Amino acid sequence: MVVLAQPKIHEIAKDFGVQSKELIGIFADYGIVMKNHSAKLEPDDINLIFSIYMNKYDDKMTLEEYFAHKAEEKKAKIEAEKQAKKEEAAKKGIEFKEEIVLDEEVSEESLKIVKQDNLKVVDTRQNVVDLEKLDTEKIEELVDIEKVSNVEKKQKLKKGNQHKKPEKTNIPAAKKEKEKKETVEVKTVLVPDEISVGDFAARLEVPAATVVKKLFELGIMAAISQVIDFDTASLVGEDLGFKIEKEIIVTEEDLLFNDTEDSPESLKPRSPVVVVMGHVDHGKTSLLDAIRSTNVIANEAGGITQHIGAYRVRVNDKKITFLDTPGHEAFTAMRARGAQVTDIAILVVAADDGIMPQTVEAINHAKAAGVTIIVAINKIDKEGANPDKIMQELTEYELIPEAWGGDTICVPISAKYKQNIDGLLEMVLLVAEMKELKANPDRKAKGTVIESQLDKGRGPVATVLVQNGTLRVGDIIVAGTAVGRVRAMVDDRGASVKKAGPSVPVEVVGLNEVPVGGDIFYAVTDEKKARSVVEKRKQKIKDENTVSRQAVSLDALFDQIKEGEVKDLNIIVKADVQGSVEAVKQSLEKLSNDEVRVKCIHGGVGGITESDVMLASASNAIIVGFNVRPDSGAAASAKRDEVDIRLYRVIYNAIEEIEAAMKGMLAPQFRENVLGHAEVRTTFKVSGVGTIAGAYVQDGKITRNSQTRIVRDGIIVHEGVLSSLKRFKDDAKEVAAGYECGVGIENFNDIKDGDIIESFVMEEVKR
Numbered sequence: 001m002v003v004l005a006q007p008k009i010h011e012i013a014k015d016f017g018v019q020s021k022e023l024i025g026i027f028a029d030y031g032i033v034m035k036n037h038s039a040k041l042e043p044d045d046i047n048l049i050f051s052i053y054m055n056k057y058d059d060k061m062t063l064e065e066y067f068a069h070k071a072e073e074k075k076a077k078i079e080a081e082k083q084a085k086k087e088e089a090a091k092k093g094i095e096f097k098e099e100i101v102l103d104e105e106v107s108e109e110s111l112k113i114v115k116q117d118n119l120k121v122v123d124t125r126q127n128v129v130d131l132e133k134l135d136t137e138k139i140e141e142l143v144d145i146e147k148v149s150n151v152e153k154k155q156k157l158k159k160g161n162q163h164k165k166p167e168k169t170n171i172p173a174a175k176k177e178k179e180k181k182e183t184v185e186v187k188t189v190l191v192p193d194e195i196s197v198g199d200f201a202a203r204l205e206v207p208a209a210t211v212v213k214k215l216f217e218l219g220i221m222a223a224i225s226q227v228i229d230f231d232t233a234s235l236v237g238e239d240l241g242f243k244i245e246k247e248i249i250v251t252e253e254d255l256l257f258n259d260t261e262d263s264p265e266s267l268k269p270r271s272p273v274v275v276v277m278g279h280v281d282h283g284k285t286s287l288l289d290a291i292r293s294t295n296v297i298a299n300e301a302g303g304i305t306q307h308i309g310a311y312r313v314r315v316n317d318k319k320i321t322f323l324d325t326p327g328h329e330a331f332t333a334m335r336a337r338g339a340q341v342t343d344i345a346i347l348v349v350a351a352d353d354g355i356m357p358q359t360v361e362a363i364n365h366a367k368a369a370g371v372t373i374i375v376a377i378n379k380i381d382k383e384g385a386n387p388d389k390i391m392q393e394l395t396e397y398e399l400i401p402e403a404w405g406g407d408t409i410c411v412p413i414s415a416k417y418k419q420n421i422d423g424l425l426e427m428v429l430l431v432a433e434m435k436e437l438k439a440n441p442d443r444k445a446k447g448t449v450i451e452s453q454l455d456k457g458r459g460p461v462a463t464v465l466v467q468n469g470t471l472r473v474g475d476i477i478v479a480g481t482a483v484g485r486v487r488a489m490v491d492d493r494g495a496s497v498k499k500a501g502p503s504v505p506v507e508v509v510g511l512n513e514v515p516v517g518g519d520i521f522y523a524v525t526d527e528k529k530a531r532s533v534v535e536k537r538k539q540k541i542k543d544e545n546t547v548s549r550q551a552v553s554l555d556a557l558f559d560q561i562k563e564g565e566v567k568d569l570n571i572i573v574k575a576d577v578q579g580s581v582e583a584v585k586q587s588l589e590k591l592s593n594d595e596v597r598v599k600c601i602h603g604g605v606g607g608i609t610e611s612d613v614m615l616a617s618a619s620n621a622i623i624v625g626f627n628v629r630p631d632s633g634a635a636a637s638a639k640r641d642e643v644d645i646r647l648y649r650v651i652y653n654a655i656e657e658i659e660a661a662m663k664g665m666l667a668p669q670f671r672e673n674v675l676g677h678a679e680v681r682t683t684f685k686v687s688g689v690g691t692i693a694g695a696y697v698q699d700g701k702i703t704r705n706s707q708t709r710i711v712r713d714g715i716i717v718h719e720g721v722l723s724s725l726k727r728f729k730d731d732a733k734e735v736a737a738g739y740e741c742g743v744g745i746e747n748f749n750d751i752k753d754g755d756i757i758e759s760f761v762m763e764e765v766k767r
């Protein structure tokens with residue numbers, strides 16, 4: 001056995017045929033810091049790497065066993081090939097002999113002659129000779145031998161080796177491949193564009209381990225649940241002796257919507273689509289107004305900007321499209337519906353304030369969507385404005401300013417006094433240029449619904465952003481479950497237009513119902529089919545309302561891991577203090593294994609808000625809360641969107657529970673059932689009893705014997721039981737919504753106006 005006495009990273013990397021950088025990256029993912037490629041590895045580190053690169057069938061092997069096993073495998077493969085050739089030769093009634101085949105015209109007949117003459121033969125399979133290294137004369141001789149007629153050949157050979165036979169030669173690979181295909185019946189397997197390793201193995205009817213190993217040999221580390229693309233699958237499949245063909249499933253929607261890729265020649269540059277985000281009062285609306293008012297082109301039709309949900313401005317003869325709804329909520333709501341609308345996010349940060357909770361949210365929302373962030377450091381006119389401080393703070397969120405060697409563009413501006421707005425816009429154009437944004441204007445339009453409403457006079461009205469193609473009056477469009485012919489279009493200046501190309505927002509009239517913001521729209525040619533598709537969509541929605549959606553939930557997590565549905569477990573962490581947010585983030589991310597990567601996409605201090613739920617819904621994330629509660633809006637939308645919110649008081653419990661879920665061992669558990677909430681309207685001290693709260697029951701009921709927690713601004717300040725519950729002077733067992741009550745809380749006198757009293761019981765969860 002080879003003893004690996006503290007090997008270095010680069011040594012192990014070499015053994016696995018990967019780069020040291022890759023291993024360092026893996027360790028970093030697990031929170032292990034490896035300084036450089038010569039860092040020494042502990043046995044546990046090696047085990048970690050080993051278990052990542054091996055699939056679960058093999059994880060009981062040691063490193064030495066694995067390499068020995070690989071060598072065996074290679075040997076066996078060569079043997080099997082040799083055996084197959086032998087059998088093949090036997091079938092044809094010839095001896096297992098040399099294969100000096102440099103021309104396709106060599107017939108079986110000629111081989112037979114060779115056999116009759118009982119020539120000395122050379123097995124060429126074991127040693128491959130580089131043809132280029134053989135001298136050309138020799139090759140020509142060889143070719144001659146094979147090309148001459150059988151009789152001639154016989155004679156020549158009988159003459160006694162006028163042409164000295166070469167020791168070895170190789171068979172051209174393609175020829176070998178062809179022969180193999182001709183003789184062995186190749187099974188054809190259909191594979192879609194993307195398939196998980198496990199599913200692929202099932203289709204090939206081979207153990208998943210075989211596929212994982214083959215991938216490994218090709219330098220691709222993939223676990224069973226990981227998805228590989230068609231090209232990779234066909235490479236692996238063909239290596240394993242299968243014929244891989246693309247599986248194409250054509251739905252009615254596929255037939256109706258033209259989603260074919262554009263050829264590079266058909267693509268023309270398009271203007272960028274930009275959203276403005278940032279903390280409350282940092283100046284988002286002021287910035288949008290400043291941009292709009294300074295860049296309206298006087299002679300353009302209308303002149304006055306209409307509010308249609310988006311507008312375009314011209315800068316240096318180029319245009320920029322701005323979404324008119326500031327804030328990340330609208331942006332994420334759209335993303336939750338599958339729409340990828342924006343290219344660039346301008347993050348507004350007030351220079352006199354700094355990075356605030358919503359700034360962090362905006363950063364994370366933009367990052368989750370893969371959108372480039374440009375920072376507008378606003379309010380630089382104000383006394384106390386400190387752009388350097390902002391830039392410093394940005395670095396904590398992996399936004400390193402360009403001035404400091406990073407790649408985040410930061411532009412100081414004053415939205416109020418319209419200072420440096422042009423500078424900001426130029427930066428937007430610069431980023432857009434680097435992104436090489438393109439679309440094909442010469443096809444039927446596709447895009448996204450930005451806003452919509454029911455207009456008394458005009459009926460359903462939708463502002464759409466054309467993202468590809470050109471939308472024309474008269475086109476039939478499908479948007480979500482709405483369908484119709486475009487009767488009229490109005491641009492952001494209020495002018496009636498006949499057509500709208502890529503990145504152009506227009507208001508459209510003619511749909512039969514109001515679509516939803518974020519719906520994708522297509523212009524189509526076949527109205528009948530369009531109506532039929534819409535009917536089917538409506539039916540599907542009806543059906544889905546009866547069968548619940550497959551969202552990521554902790555209870556179902558293990559099944560989803562097994563099915564390969566979950567590769568990244570996205571988590572949003574909310575806690576009462578920043579320290580807990582960090583601690584939880586780190587501990588949870590450490591739970592990542594080779595099947596699931598735990599990724600905290602957002603973390604923040606404070607109660608769980610609707611915006612958190614929206615991000616969770618858009619990113620298939622679970623929300624983990626520590627000593628915090630969801631506000632009522634968040635609770636309702638989490639229920640509607642089936643977002644799993646997990647609330648804990650102890651970090652350890654969260655880690656334990658998520659780890660157990662990942663392993664499929666979630667123990668039967670008690671889950672709390674919230675009975676109701678009451679808001680504290682007043683408090684008074686009663687001597688000998690303590691502080692009593694006068695509260696109003698907002699929803700559900702408050703019961704005397706249930707457990708209680710006190711929530712202040714979304715944060716739990718106390719958990720315990722009631723010492724008293726009264727309606728006027730009388731003790732009450734419970735008080736229902738709409739009534740007032742007097743509440744005393746055991747061992748807690750710090751109750752304050754505005755606190756929320758939450759009444760709950762623990763119930764066993766049936767699995």
Ligand SMILES: Nc1nc2c(ncn2[C@@H]2O[C@H](COP(=O)(O)OP(=O)(O)OP(=O)(O)O)[C@@H](O)[C@H]2O)c(=O)[nH]1
Nearest residue numbers: 279280281282283284285286378379382414415416
């Ligand atoms: N001094 C100064 N004040 C500004 C500047 N930009 C915005 N303000 C002021 O800051 C306040 C908030 O600006 P808004 O544009 O409403 O901020 P917002 O981010 O859109 O706020 P919400 O819509 O509430 O999220 C207003 O009183 C603005 O006049 C600036 O550059 N300098």
